[in-house]
Amino acid sequence: MxxxxxxxxxxxxxxxxxxxxxxxxxxxxPSTYAVNTTVKGDLPYTVISGEELTEQPGQQSLTVSGSDEVFLAYGRTADVLAWLGDSPYNALTVDSENDSLKASVVTPEPVENDEAAPEEGTEPPTEEEQAAAEAEAVAQANPAGSDLWLAEYSEEGALVQTISVPDDVSVILASNGTDPAPDRVEVSWPIDNxxxxxxxxxxxxxxxxxxxxxxxxxxxxNMRRSRGPRRKSVTAGPGMEKMPKVPKPSRYKSDKQHGSAPKRKRSxxxxxxxxxxxxxxxxxxxxxxxxxxxxxxxxxxxxxxxxxxTDAVLPEDEQPPPAVSGPQLKRIVSQISGVALEADAARDATLAATRFSGPALDERTANYAIRGKLADYAQPTPIPASAGGLTLPEATETWPRTVLTVVTDDTDASVAPTALILVQENPRSNYLVQSAVRLEPDAQIPDVAPATIGSARLPPESTFQILQPNQLAEAYADVITNGDQSAHFDLFDAEGDSLRAAIAADRQTKKDELPTTATIEFAAAAGDAAPVALATNESGAIVAVDIVETEVVKPVDTGAKIEPAGAISALSGVTETEKGVQSTYTDQLLFYVPPAGSSETIRLLGFSQALTKAAEL
Known part of the structure; x- marks a missing residue:
């Protein structure tokens, strides 16, 4: 058994x-489910919506080829469509019945252009201006490097990339924005096998x-044990002789008679x-x-x-999403930091203009001009690449978009954090630094919404604060000029404001050092940049503005001369003059403005001051 x-x-x-x-x-x-297609036509862009990419569960693997350069990026679907504007593109959809991708041409409605038409009698652009405009159009047609993308990849000839996007994120494929997009596309999803x-x-x-x-x-x-004892044979008995035993041949020893002993069987x-x-x-x-x-x-x-x-927490349906996500902002700040470092070293104002605008660009442009003549003149404030503790993006789906972020220098703890105001004017332009200020040592940042939710940008005439954003620069300039005699003096906190004390000390020093043959006059006024105000909790606002300080030095007597020196002489190109010199300093300022009805005062959070203009009268 x-x-x-x-x-x-x-x-x-x-x-x-x-x-x-x-x-x-x-x-x-099979371990994957794949669909593919060959896109016909010569359109420069191809889009795969997030709804199509999430047809199957799991990560999406894209294999794209068919052009010399292959570019792939993904971003919020609304941002991708905004970047495309009125450019036609191929839209790919998943045909599950035939296990393939289908391509269809989409022609968006024309985008309204807010730019004013040229007035009658205006001279046509020159060949250089036209060539520059065409070059700019070609550069803007290339989706590579756009700040709207959550991530982007590029390879030569072919690209294979695994991504994981939700249904509100879409993929855009291109070559360089002018040549046809790669035409061979395959999308695959893992199958649980x-x-x-x-x-x-x-x-x-x-x-x-x-x-x-x-x-x-x-x-x-058991079989071996079941064998019983063998019956013994009769060897002797009455009347019988005992027979001798026959010798048993050896089974184990080898001799001439029996040959080799037989091998033992393996157990x-x-x-x-x-x-x-x-x-x-x-x-x-x-x-x-x-x-x-x-x-x-x-x-x-x-x-x-x-x-x-992304690591963003999705906001409520009725609230617009934040302008940027955390990883997106880190990439933007890193690129800005790299441009600033390169432009500052090479004194390249054109390169700086690709990432700076307004007062921040004016500061660097003037600095480059001065350092061209004064080699030992200090470089402008560097832009660290590490995001700090405060990030406040505007919650919006329209343009322009604004982001406030604080960056820090991880390699040098003695360097004060820098607050950046970033503005993106339209979908195809990148974020530009409009203001870059060093925070005050004791700056108290108010409570703001989380970066995953974002904040609202307030209109310049907002009345929800104790002072409207469009009145803030003029009021502070009046305080600098008139001190405690200013009508707005009590609105501002003087205890944590080191700028006012520095300006007063600098003016007094210049008066004391001025020769008796010259006079000096000081003035301050609001700058040209539009104020940027982002709402804080409890209806307060963080507001970025700029003011311009001017100082005019004139000779007292007719025929007398003054001799500008240092940065003023380098920037103006004047070594001596009988007319006088006007110098302009731009102050970039960041304030916290309490809500209307509050007993708090306006606090200066940070500032940056630089000589931006100098010219003979």
């Missing part, structure tokens, strides 16, 4: 092991094989024991010992919904 059970166990074990191995080989299903019973079948077969072996060995042992038990580890090792190797070969009772083995590509 044991032999029958052993044979049955061997047969069932073999069947289980073969079935388990077959699940890993001939019965194994796990074989959870392969492992148990193989392991169970091996276990049953061992059981059969044990039964087989027990059967052999069946040892042979079977040797087979077991070989079978066990082979079966385990075929299973791969992977998790997909075993059942998952934890509930974590199912394919889940595709995660978002």
């Amino acid at each position: 044991r032999f029958v059970l052993a044979i049955l166990a061997f047969v069932v074990a073999a069947a289980m092991i073969v079935l388990g191995i077959a699940q890993h080989t001939i019965f194994l299903g 796990a074989t959870p019973w392969a492992g148990p079948l193989i392991a169970g077969g091996i276990l049953l094989l061992l059981v059969g072996l044990v039964l087989y060995l027990l059967g052999i042992q 069946i038990r040892k042979s079977m024991i040797a087979i077991v580890p070989i079978t066990l090792a082979s079966a385990l190797a075929l299973t791969g010992c992977s998790a997909s070969s075993w059942p998952d009772f934890s509930g974590n083995g199912q394919v889940t919904a595709t995660p978002t590509p």
Whole structure:
């Protein structure tokens, strides 16, 4: 009976092991579901919406080729469509019935242009201006490097990229914005082809094989024990002679008569024991010992919904999303920092203009001109590449967009954090630094909304604060000019304001050092840049403005001359003059303005002061 059970166990074990191995080989299903197409036409852009990319669960793998340069980026669907504007493009959709992608041409409605038409009588642009405009149009047509993208990739010839986007994020494909987009596109998703019973079948077969072996060995042992004692033959008796024993030939020694001794048969038990580890090792190797070969009772083995590509918490439906995400802003700040470093070293104002505007650009342009003549003149304030503790993007889906962020220098703790006001004028332009100020040592940043929610940009005439944003610069300039005699003096906190004290001390020093043959006059007024106001909690506002300080030095007597020196002489190009010199300093300022009805005063959070103009009267 044991032999029958052993044979049955061997047969069932073999069947289980073969079935388990077959699940890993001939019965194994495909690991991906893929659709592809060849896009016809010569349009420069191709778009795959997030709704199509999430047709199947799991990460999306895109294989794109068919052009010399292959560019792939993804961003919010609304941002992708805004960047495209009225440019026609190919839209790809998933045809699940035919397992393919379908391409259709989309021609958006023309975008309204707010730029005023040239007036009659205006001279046509010159060839240089026209060439510059065409070059700018070509540069703007290239989607590479846009601040709207959450991520972007580019390769030559072909690109394979795995992404994980939700249904409100779309992918844009292009070459360089002018040549046709790559025409061969494949999208694939992973398929769960796990074989959870392969492992148990193989392991169970091996276990049953061992059981059969044990039964087989027990059967052999029982058979040997069941043999009874042999009957003895009659060797002597009455009237019979005792017969001598016939000598037994040796079975183990070799001699001339009997030849070599016969070989002993190998024990069946040892042979079977040797087979077991070989079978066990082979079966385990075929299973791969992977998790997909075993059942998952934890509930974590199912394919889940595709995660978002950012760390942002999705805002409520009725609130617009923040202008930028965290990773997006880090990339933008890093690029700005790199441009600032390169432009400052090369004194390249054209390069600086690709990432700076307004007062921040004026400061650097003047600095480059001065350093061209004064080699030891200090460089402008550097822009660290590390985002700091405060990030306040505007919550909006329209343009212009504004972001306030604080950047810090991780390599030098003595450098004060820098607050940047970034403004993006339209979808195809990048964020430009409109204001860059060093925060005051004791600056108290008010409570603001999380960066994942964003804030509202307030209109210049907002009355929800104790002073309107468009009145702030003029009021502070009046305080600088008139001190405690200013009508707005009590609105501003003087305790944490180091700028007023520095301006007063600098003016007094210049008066004391001025020769008796010259006079000096000071003035301050609001700058030309529009105020930027972002709402804080409890209806307050963080407001960025600029003021311009002017100082005019004139000779007292007719025929007398004054001799400008240092930066003023380098910037104006004047070494001596009988007319006089006017110098202009631009102060970039960042304030916290409390809500209307509050007993708090306006606090200066940070400032940057630089000589931006100098000219002969």
